[in-house]
Structures are given as structure tokens and as C-alpha cells.
Amino acid sequence: MKWEDSKKGFENFLRLEKSLSQNSIAAYVNDINKLMVFLEGNFKKLAPEKVKLNHLRSFVEHLNDRGVSPRTQARTISGIKSFFKYLLIEGKIQGDPTTLLESPKIGRKLPDVLTMEEIDTIIDAVDLEKPEGQRNKAMLETLYSCGLRVSELVNLKVTNLFFEQGFVKVEGKSEKERLVPVSEKAVVEINKYLNGYRKTLRISPESENVLFLNRRGKKLSRVMIFTIIKNLAQKVGMDKKISPHTFRHSFAxxxxxxxxxxRAVQEMLGHESILTTEIYTHLDRDYLKSTISQFHPRS
Known part of the structure; x- marks a missing residue:
């Protein structure tokens, strides 16, 4: 069994059976590529079905020696485990070599959060004298108002805006759709953008239904959103580490x-597990104290 054939089958499995996004698939394949390069350099001509637990432990030691963080190691190991489980399901291997492979212990990292004042400061720093200024303001209001992932923001469609009902339809991970309430302020800024800057663009046919566009009339890249927010944070002298996801954390x-x-926050964020949403309760100790005082029978 060849590595390239196995990887191709794994990709198709993730796309068709698991319905993962292209970004998620690329991350999984990248994990397998790392393992493949390591095995080729240290264990000559080792086919996927010949990989044993000791080979995988050597790979993890290699990651550790290179100074790869425990969090990144854990994510890489998770990808490798998925790959060998796929081979087992397909009958390509007789046993799963990752069964006893341990991931490093990692704590839950609390995300950076902005205050309402800091959110307003960044949005107010948008230069509305520039042609794309209104677009940027509308994007940031939408990002915060709806708690979107950056991928959800760049893929937001004009036909998925239901302002009269007060919702936008969002296409989340694994192409799962959800309805998210949108604030009146975001609606105002989006309408200003739609009736202004967007009408001046020469829109590419494939991007006609995409809400936020670059100056060439095409869908904005994720990197561009990161750059816009980073530049605004520097402009106002904010020393926190800020990204598009910071707006989502702050929203929650x-x-x-x-x-x-x-449960309502879980639904709005599009989290599959309530455990993912629960991390935000750790960010407000006063909220937890008041909840216990109000509802605990011993209080």
C-alpha cells in the first residue's frame, strides 16, 4: 500500500463521509505529510500497513525535540489517529497502531476577550474616508454582532440576509447551516455598504452572491480579515493579541x-458540544458566583 494512495483515499473519506471543510481536510493531510516525511527519513520504505506503535512514539519524540507545543502535538496526533482509524475501517490494516499512543496533557486555554469599549474603539478607528472603509466597518460589526468565525464571515451570502426577520443564515463547519440574530447596528452598517461601496465594484460572476468583496469584486480572503483587524489594533495602540476570533470570543x-x-449561546456559535461553549463561563467569575447564589440549594 502506497502513502499517496492512502492519503487520497483518506481525503475522499473526510470529504464524503465526514463532510469536513477544505480547510479541515488540508490540516489532516498536513499531519499525515509530517509523519510520512519523518518515517521516510528514519525508517526506509515503511508502508502505512507496516507502521507500529514504536514508530509513532519516535515521531512524537521528534516533535517534542523540535520544540513543538503540546497543543500542536495533540492536534497532530489526533489527525494521525483519524488516518489509521480510516485504514482500519477500509480493511487496509489489521490493527490500529495508534490505540496506545498518548497525547500530551494540555490545559484549556482561555481566549483573549475585548471589553465593549475596546470593541467600539477598534470599530471607530476604521477610516471611512477610504473607499473600503464602510465595508470594513460593516464586517467588524457583523463579526461581533453575530459571533461569526472568520470563514463564516467571508462566505456570508447576500441572499442569506433576512433583515426583516432579524436574522442571517450562516454556513458553518461541515456545511451546517444555522440562523443567527443580527443587531440593528450591524444591519445599518451592512445596508450602507450595500448601497455604497459595493455598488461601485465590478463584481466577478462567481462572487455576485458574496456579501463582502475586495476591490477586484471577488471574495475576501481570511488573511485579509486578519490584516485589517491587526492594523486597526496597532492604530489604536491596543497591546492585546487580537484576531477575528477575538470578536467571536468577546461576543460569547x-x-x-x-x-x-x-444552550442558546451554543446554538448561536454553532458549537457541536456544550463543553466547547462552557469555556466562556470561566471568563466571568462574577457570573458564576451569582448563578450559584441564585440557584444552588445550599445558598
Whole structure:
């Protein structure tokens, strides 16, 4: 069995059976490529079905020696485990060599959060004198108002805006759709953009239904969103590490701080597991204290 054939089959499995996004598939394949390069350099002509636990442990030691963080190691090991489980399902191997492969212990990292004042400071720093200024303001308002992932923001469609009902339809991970409430302020800024800057663009046929466009009339890249936010943070002298995801973290934390139901926040964020949403409760100790005081029978 050849590595390239196995990888190709794994890709198809992730796409068709698991319905993963292209970004997720690329990350999994990258993990397998790392393992493949290591095995080729240290264990000549070792086919996938010949890989044993000792080979995989050597690979993990190699990652550790290179100074790869425990979090990255854990993610890479998870990808490799998925690959060998796929081979087992397909009958390509007789046993799973990753069964006893341990991942490094990692704590849950609490995300950086912006205050409402900091959110406003960054959005107010957008230069509306520039042609793309209104677009950028509308994007940031939408990012925060709806708690979107950056991939969801760049893929937002004009036909998925239901402003009269107060919702936008979002295409999340694994192409799962959800309805998210949108604030009146975001609606105002989006409409200004739609009736202004966007109308001046020469829109590419494949991007006609994409909401936020670059100056060439095409869909914005994820990197561009990161760059816009980074430049604004530098402009206002904010020393926190800020990314598009910071707006999503802030959205969730502000909701929970205000007393929002955890299940409702889970639904709005598009989290499959409530455990992922629960991390935001750790960011507001006062909220936890008040909840216990109000509902615990011993209080």
C-alpha cells in the first residue's frame, strides 16, 4: 500500500463521509505529510500497513525535540489517529497502531476577550474616508454582532440576509447551516455598504452572491480579515493579541456575562458540544458566583 494512495483515499473519506471543510481536510493531510516525511527519513520504505506503535512514539519524540507545543502535538496526533482509524475501517490494516499512543496533557486555554469599549474603539478607528472603509466597518460589526468565525464571515451570502426577520443564515463547519440574530447596528452598517461601496465594484460572476468583496469584486480572503483587524489594533495602540476570533470570543463572553442561557449561546456559535461553549463561563467569575447564589440549594 502506497502513502499517496492512502492519503487520497483518506481525503475522499473526510470529504464524503465526514463532510469536513477544505480547510479541515488540508490540516489532516498536513499531519499525515509530517509523519510520512519523518518515517521516510528514519525508517526506509515503511508502508502505512507496516507502521507500529514504536514508530509513532519516535515521531512524537521528534516533535517534542523540535520544540513543538503540546497543543500542536495533540492536534497532530489526533489527525494521525483519524488516518489509521480510516485504514482500519477500509480493511487496509489489521490493527490500529495508534490505540496506545498518548497525547500530551494540555490545559484549556482561555481566549483573549475585548471589553465593549475596546470593541467600539477598534470599530471607530476604521477610516471611512477610504473607499473600503464602510465595508470594513460593516464586517467588524457583523463579526461581533453575530459571533461569526472568520470563514463564516467571508462566505456570508447576500441572499442569506433576512433583515426583516432579524436574522442571517450562516454556513458553518461541515456545511451546517444555522440562523443567527443580527443587531440593528450591524444591519445599518451592512445596508450602507450595500448601497455604497459595493455598488461601485465590478463584481466577478462567481462572487455576485458574496456579501463582502475586495476591490477586484471577488471574495475576501481570511488573511485579509486578519490584516485589517491587526492594523486597526496597532492604530489604536491596543497591546492585546487580537484576531477575528477575538470578536467571536468577546461576543460569547458578553452574552454569558449578561445572563444568556448557555444552550442558546451554543446554538448561536454553532458549537457541536456544550463543553466547547462552557469555556466562556470561566471568563466571568462574577457570573458564576451569582448563578450559584441564585440557584444552588445550599445558598
Amino acid at each position: 463572553t458578553h452574552l454569558i456575562s449578561g445572563g444568556a442561557d448557555l
